[in-house]
Amino acid sequence: MAKLRIHNTLEKKKEDFIPVDPNHVRMYTCGPTVYNYAHIGNARPAVISDLLVRVLRCIYPKVTYASNITDIDDKIINASIETKTPIDEITSKFERIYNEDMASLGVQAPDIQPHATDFIDEMIGLIQMMIDKNAAYESEGHVLFDVTSYSSYGKLSGRDLEDQIAGSRVEVASYKKNAGDFVLWKPSVDNQPGWESPWGFGRPGWHLECSVMSEKSLGLPFDIHGGGMDLIFPHHENEIAQSCGAHGEDKDPKIFSRYWIHNAMLNMNGEKMSKSLGNIFYIRDFLDKQPGEVLRLALISGHYRQPLNWTDDTIEQARIILDKLYRSLKKTDDIKVDIDSFDNESSTVLNALCDDLNTSKAIAEIIEIAKNLSKANSDDLKKKFKKELLFSANLMGILQESPDVWLGIGKADDNLDSDNIEKLIQERNEARAAKDFQKADDIRSQLNEMGIEIEDTADGTVWSSK
Template sequence: MSLKIYNTLTRKKEAFVPADPDRVTMYVCGPTVYNHPHIGNARPAVVFDVLHRLLKRLYPNVIYASNITDVEDKIITAAKAEGVEIDVITNRYADIYREDVRALGVIDPDLIPRVTETMPEIVAMIERLIESGNAYEAEGHVLFNVPSFPEYGRLSNRSRDEMVAGARVEVAPYKKDPADFVLWKPSDDTMPGWDSPWGKGRPGWHIECSAMIEKHLGDSIDIHAGGQDLIFPHHENEVAQSTCAHGGKIFARYWMHNGMLRVEGQKMSKSIGNVLLIHEVLEKVPAEAARLVLISGHYRHPLDFSEAGLEQAKKNLDRIYGLLEGVGDVEVDDINADVRAVRDALLDDLNTPKALAEIFRIAKAVEQGGTEAATLKAACWYMGIGQQPPSDWFAASDGKADVDGAEVEALIEARKAARASKDFAEADRIRDRIAAMGVVLEDGPQGTTWRVG
């Protein structure tokens, strides 16, 4: 079974065929770092981490890049408010973002490029676009000439009127066409700026990703991904400028976009006051439970992030970790039919709900003594769950319930010894003590497992 991906560009599911199977490339738009990241920022990081894991099992060499945008007007405003240079702001929040998503089980991308480290490449790309007639200078700005690229609008499937209205920017008098967008803009003495043929300035948002991709992955890449809110104008503009800068070469062969996150059924909004920061969520619930919620729905659909969902995710993980007692490191063996069932679900356009259903089917088989617990752990690897020692999970998840995993395991051993010596009164006493800790024991053919009740 081969990987199939829903391609936003063609609006259909397609078999994934990389340009070079020995060098598969993927780029996911990362955060603009000027504040604490919210849980919506975590969804693409977690979703495409699952894809990254899958690709690593399918191909010998996967190069995954996810950027940091460290030049942007909101960053400049935040730096001015604190009276510091922009790198103070960007370094602080880039570190916080990386720490937050690592806590959610996200494997670091192979490359984490920054805009400030890509200025020569940005300037060079803009120069090429001017030379080819796809861009022009006007009043210290450089703008992309949208009418020079007839396929503009194909990715977002929007009409010209929709695109002009959707850009939500005032039509500057120096624009040749209302749809033209900025590649370079001037900086005054109070703003960060870099030297260029058009004077001191800074890049527009869209050219940044195009240049970082060119520098680190090449003119064409296999997969470009991000949130659905980036399809227009950001990704539409990337397609235009990259295609033109590279003489018409395909920029990205497959486009993937995740649906937006809602909180308790409502859109996240500062005006509503329901913006959940990642670190605030992780102070209240185990990180792995939050991860499980983020992959519980299909990535292309909207997802509701709720307290009820978090509670259910924690119960599901209690069950899984209760079955993994005593299981050490395992190899992910795709020959195993159960593990392969999880992988095959993901091969169908990253169908995480189906993959999770397979995982819970395997868990039931373990409970009934029909499958090894090691198989469950191997299957869980694809989803980025079930990989820590069970004692750590229970200690952390109800540290929060103050359950000492090592103490529970010692009591289980003491109960086992009491039963072996036929001291059933002592065995019952130990079981009652364990129950008083909020722990449920489950005796089965594979031995005794436990979970926080």
């Protein structure tokens, strides 16, 4: 069986992946706060997680993947005030858009997609458990987590509490016992949304929801927890502390999640993506110009733990590679294969992905397979390589279109007349047969001006719109 190795942030090294239960692997990835359009940076963890889930499904009989929707948060409240739109209108709209955008990137829907607001009771319950075990305390209407109650605090992020406090730029709130304590529950005032709780009307702190939803969705301990590197501290560190605190564990973070994977950030032309720089790239805008698969391949063109610099070139190169793969597939349109009969063990792509998601290597391998397919000179070989190509593509979540559609073959825009195109091609071929190459070339340039490219193949002339 293929062996998966992944880099575990908790141990800061690449490890063999050993599931809690080999018959049922469970994974959680922090999902979006739905208050705006999803940008390209939001897509990276989703695509990487999706890829890992696909690999896991290849190896293990059952995989449950949960990823949440955060639908209560100060950012949402602010967006609601700014746009004078009810909160649930904002959250339902942007959740729908997020899911649509991810789908177009080939991200399979999570098995479970819990909403924070559906777990308020459970969050209150978890806080109560922390209070009962002296891991949390109430103060000035807030409930706070006491970081001194958890001895491994800082293990995930490699931080030392004392150092943090010394260099901190944030003033310590009056209601905190320790500077590092963080909010579990905070009061809601005026028109802020909230729920009744033993500590008054309020709402949960940011980190609490993921502790609750991951546990309720998957049970503890589960196998893998993912997210962006910027979440390591404080979000994930605090999730661990809360879950351990609630369950009376004061040391071992692995009673929560065994492995933690984190993707590096994405830069826009070398700069951090941020509102102030005005370089936020929304997936929506991109999808108007390029198919989702291009974006997906571009996102996995580099290793997930390396920063990815997003430029026009990144996109262009992904497009070129996909065109090449689709062309090799097009060449063997007539060959029918049964992918299910493919032997996973021999997959070079699966092997590459099993090595901590070495996507660059996987891409190199799939190009190699396509090359083999193009060169194949017998039906047996064509079958063999096509099967391997399709299996690999499915694993990577690409080549889901039909080659004809992708390459624009025989497809005219509304303002193009395909009958006319066919007629011109026929005329050109007659000219070619009569060795009137001047006329043939004239017709080609005429078609070119119409935005039509033609290609003479062994099976006749194929045209596609640019």
